[in-house]
Amino acid sequence: MPVDSLHADAVAVLSQWAAPSPSQDELRRSYLDLLRAEPGAMRRSCVPAHLTGSALILDPVAERVLLLLHGRAGLWLQAGGHCEDGDGSLAATALREAAEESGISGLVLGGGGAPVKLDRHPAPCAPGVAEWHLDVQYLAVAPAGAVATVSDESRDLGWFPYDDLPAPLGGGVVELIAAARAAL
16 A cells, blocks of 8 residues: 555654653654554554544633543543545544534644644454554634534533533543643
């Protein structure tokens, strides 16, 4: 399989990203190792792991976050998911997923357009196959007056102040919010 533009973008983004901690740098290096070993690492079909993109959506004044109650996981999470053929970059994946899952158009990347955090978590994408999602997490800012709507992938969604988050939260959400706030 030839290296596509999405794969090349992931290598470039992760090669240039200044990880904020040793543990984040270790994850960054493991993502790059997978990308070097697997030309298909950006595709859902790549097992046992593949890259995904997500975005924590902030309101225009950065006082609240939009979280979604994931339909299958039953946890409050940021928007995100698998890369698709039309995505030219990880950032495009994150923005597309955020728009699809929130119903908000006009989202823009915050934090200078760079990832704010990496997260490796179990995600069984195929029955009986334990896989890992190597998530590249971005910050997105909603336009003024944006109205969020629940998608087919979520049971609910809502805007939450940083100090009043819903339960049960998905693993890493608190850390993602802290990283996003530090990137503002």
